Amino acid sequence: MISGTSHDAIDTAIVDLRMSDGVLEAEVRHTAAVPYATELRDRIAAALPPGRTGMDEVCRLDTAIGRAFADAAAAAVAAGGPVDLVCSHGQTVFHWVEDRQAHGTLQLGQPAWIAERLGVSVVADLRARDIAAGGQGAPLVSYPDSLLLAxxxxxxxxxxxxxxxxxxxxxxxxxxxxxxxxxxxxxxxxxxxxxxxxxxxxxxxxxxxxxxxxxxxxxxxxxxxxxxxxxxxxxxxxxxxxxxxxxxxxxxxxxxxxxxxxxxxxxxxxxxxxxxxxxxxxxxxxxxxxxxxxxxxxxxxxxxxxxxxxxxGLPADAKEAIAFAILGWHTAHGLPSTLPSCTGARGPRVLGTIVPGGPDTSLPPPAKQPPHALRVLR
CATH class of the missing domain: 3.30.420.40 (ATPase, nucleotide binding domain)
Structure with missing residues (x-):
């Protein structure tokens, strides 16, 4: 799940992922774009640069966007079937780059709302670890891209x-x-x-x-x-x-x-x-x-x-949502999903934080090796 810098809609994709002889096979089961409500989109636009906003509105937006993402996730599951894990990028509201170095990034859309709504674990806050390792935290789609281009x-x-x-x-x-x-x-x-x-x-x-x-x-x-x-x-x-x-x-x-x-x-x-x-x-x-x-x-x-x-095999309007599903799969399996040559980080890193879905949810065992290519099944 992701809402990009145009902040017009929440893109969702349900993707079945499995490893086969070192190739990550992806079958896209469902994609959708859920527009933000006009009032919420206007609030996001007002909070983005060059606008100024207070911490009270940041808190309210974090909840409002989180609930909107939870609604979009529930709609995707209703249309495309159950899922084991959600990876939510949220909505970027600030990406702090100064003197050519990324120092921080902020995505709103509290993932706990998704975990509570669906009862499955949620991977979120994916950019911060790469930035902490000296990287730009972007573009994270470079890793799925590189697997596809291989x-x-x-x-x-x-x-x-x-x-x-x-x-x-x-x-x-x-x-x-x-x-x-x-x-x-x-x-x-x-x-x-x-x-x-x-x-x-x-x-x-x-x-x-x-x-x-x-x-x-x-x-x-x-x-x-x-x-x-x-x-x-x-x-x-x-x-x-x-x-x-x-x-x-x-x-x-x-x-x-x-x-x-x-x-x-x-x-x-x-x-x-x-x-x-x-x-x-x-x-x-x-x-x-x-x-x-x-x-x-x-x-x-x-x-x-x-x-x-x-x-x-990657719908152009949903490619980034599919890419974040792949990133979430890597995190759930304990695998890094950044390329230092792309982001400038000191080394590959496992991305994100995980919000548990509930006492009965668990992550799969760590994978022994990362995939070397991506194959989209049609």
Missing amino acids: GLPGRPGALNLGGIANLTTGGPRPLAYDTGPANALIDAAALAATGRPYDRDGAFAATGRTHPGLLADLLAEPYYRREPPKSTGKELFHSGYLDAHLARHPGVADADVLRTLTELTARTVAAEVRAHRIDTLLVSGGGVRNPLLMAELAILLPGVRLTPSDEA
């Missing part, structure tokens, strides 16, 4: 286009990092221009033209030139950040702003894909449903096969 020919990569874009490369020493904004700034501009939280199918942006001056200003952001490992979020790429750039370019039409931001995402992603000479790119996240963004990427990446992760 079985593909050529120079494959995996790209997730959520609020923030992250890229994982294949090969014996994978790299993974946040490339910059995917939908975060596009959504902020859409909300300001239309009152709607996103630009469906990129339709409004498609009516505009890229503004060269604004694009050049946005591309001057120092984050893009930093070497990985690196991570970012709405602590940097938020509505106030966009407003500051727009103030230097008054009079840009709303549709042109959206088109320019779409170009920004495409250019920053494409630059990283080219740098790693990736020839096949599995794309997931909400951005894969944006025809304009995908068309821009195709233009900038001639010769690169762009394919939705659905073709590898």
Whole structure:
């Protein structure tokens, strides 16, 4: 279970996982996206940077989001059948990166509500251990990505286009990092221009033209030139950040702003894909449903096969939820699920904390060896 940086819905996936000759086999039984209630989504948005909130609202949000996650978990079980374990990422509200080092991270959505509702153990708070070991705590999907890419020919990569874009490369020493904004700034501009939280199918942006001056200003952001490992979020790429750039370019039409931001995402992603000479790119996240963004990427990446992760058996809209199911499986079996080459940590770590489901629930015995590849059964 996860709600990403777009904080629009709780993504759930029920996945049967088992080991076979060192390969982790995954069968996806059910996926869903449960939208946040409008009032709760508005409260989350108000609490995120550049907003300010008090500890009283943090406490209330932790409970409200936890209850929403428990409702979404119960709905998934009702539709997809019983589960043995839940892995909940919760809702990131702050990711503390300073001087290029991650110092802390905060995800809300108290997992005890899920454990109480379902009566099974819950793995949560997955990012903190990697950060304590000197890592970025992100992108954690790099580990499931690397298992999936291990079985593909050529120079494959995996790209997730959520609020923030992250890229994982294949090969014996994978790299993974946040490339910059995917939908975060596009959504902020859409909300300001239309009152709607996103630009469906990129339709409004498609009516505009890229503004060269604004694009050049946005591309001057120092984050893009930093070497990985690196991570970012709405602590940097938020509505106030966009407003500051727009103030230097008054009079840009709303549709042109959206088109320019779409170009920004495409250019920053494409630059990283080219740098790693990736020839096949599995794309997931909400951005894969944006025809304009995908068309821009195709233009900038001639010769690169762009394919939705659905073709590898991972529904693009639920890939991160499936990835966290895999991370939770590793934690339950006492296995590390981070790659130091991806997060920058001192070494692999077993992630998360475990909230017991009840006196009759127990974890499986520790696994002797981690998987070396992932196979999605269809």
